[in-house]
Amino acid sequence: REALNRASEHIARGIVDTLAYKELKPEDLEPVLDDILIDLVESDVALEAAESIVAGVKEGLTGYRVRRGEPVEKVVRDALRKALLTLLDPGPRPDLAAEARRRCGGRPLVILFLGVNGTGKTTTIAKVAYMLRKAGVTPVIAAADTFRAGAQEQLAVHAEKLGVPIVRGRYGGDPASVAYDAVKHAESRGFCAVLVDTAGRMHVDSNLVEELRKIVRVVKPDYKILVVDSLTGNDAVEQARLFDEAVGVDGVIVTKVDADPKGGTLVSVAHAIRKPILYIGTGQRYEDLRPFDPQKIVDQLLG
Numbered sequence: 001r002e003a004l005n006r007a008s009e010h011i012a013r014g015i016v017d018t019l020a021y022k023e024l025k026p027e028d029l030e031p032v033l034d035d036i037l038i039d040l041v042e043s044d045v046a047l048e049a050a051e052s053i054v055a056g057v058k059e060g061l062t063g064y065r066v067r068r069g070e071p072v073e074k075v076v077r078d079a080l081r082k083a084l085l086t087l088l089d090p091g092p093r094p095d096l097a098a099e100a101r102r103r104c105g106g107r108p109l110v111i112l113f114l115g116v117n118g119t120g121k122t123t124t125i126a127k128v129a130y131m132l133r134k135a136g137v138t139p140v141i142a143a144a145d146t147f148r149a150g151a152q153e154q155l156a157v158h159a160e161k162l163g164v165p166i167v168r169g170r171y172g173g174d175p176a177s178v179a180y181d182a183v184k185h186a187e188s189r190g191f192c193a194v195l196v197d198t199a200g201r202m203h204v205d206s207n208l209v210e211e212l213r214k215i216v217r218v219v220k221p222d223y224k225i226l227v228v229d230s231l232t233g234n235d236a237v238e239q240a241r242l243f244d245e246a247v248g249v250d251g252v253i254v255t256k257v258d259a260d261p262k263g264g265t266l267v268s269v270a271h272a273i274r275k276p277i278l279y280i281g282t283g284q285r286y287e288d289l290r291p292f293d294p295q296k297i298v299d300q301l302l303g
């Protein structure tokens with residue numbers, strides 16, 4: 001009798017469940033997901049990234065049981081919010097100032113800056129120098145772009161304004177040796193961090209890749225940070241892939257976010273290389289470097 005009771009209870013619960021819940025099918029999800037895909041692309045998320053994110057949400061929700069009457073749209077948007085947050089917030093981001101401080105008196109924290117000319121790399125290095133200096137850990141700047149005319153002078157102007165030392169090289173000279181000298185200089189004078197500028201020719205050719213790899217071998221950077229311009233969309237994605245394949249990228253700084261109200265490039269770049277965005281550039285002044293806030297950008301994208 002007990003077994004019979006249990007069985008009938010089970011059946012009754014099954015009936016209640018069938019009435020109260022329903023399993024989501026692809027055809028329930030598709031209309032909402034089509035709208036979301038359009039929203040993402042209109043926010044300048046690259047089509048490839050938008051399609052892949054939407055496909056992930058669809059897969060995750062197919063077969064998911066929702067209460068009857070619960071709007072599918074809300075379920076989908078919640079899942080999308082979660083997917084975007086996971087993508088943009090893959091784990092703890094380094095606190096560069098704290099890490100540099102821990103290195104004082106020993107081997108300095110070496111940060112290599114990668115990126116194509118015009119993205120805002122020079123300005124970003126100056127902003128990071130300003131941030132570190134304000135936190136009490138003055139860095140040495142290594143002007144290891146010995147290729148682009150004016151690169152050394154441009155950095156020297158910032159270094160002087162900021163009151164941070166700079167180690168320069170000859171144009172046409174070996175960038176790896178400039179970076180090496182800067183690390184030695186920091187070590188011997190007790191500076192806790194070295195910010196290494198690198199060349200960023202528009203065509204990431206094999207010479208540039210070799211040059212960057214040599215710098216990496218010689219100074220063994222703690223972080224290789226890629227600088228991309230949020231206004232360049234698919235180019236930024238392409239650059240992220242190229243630099244990541246060439247030397248490996250640990251984190252990204254996206255510049256000119258102040259001029260990009262939509263912010264889709266942040267999603268596209270994160271999706272392309274699955275590396276964290278560390279900071280965003282929000283203007284031309286030294287103060288205009290902010291820690292990246294994934295929640296804020298997701299709110300902005302999803303409204």
Ligand code: GDP
Pocket residue numbers: 116117118119120121122123124255256257258259280281282283284288
């Ligand atoms: P590089 O060639 O990559 O070294 O680029 P620069 O650092 O010289 O920057 C190129 C231009 O972008 C300059 O006019 C900078 O002031 C500007 N810039 C850099 N970062 C930002 C940013 O976050 N917001 C805005 N609005 N302009 C920026």
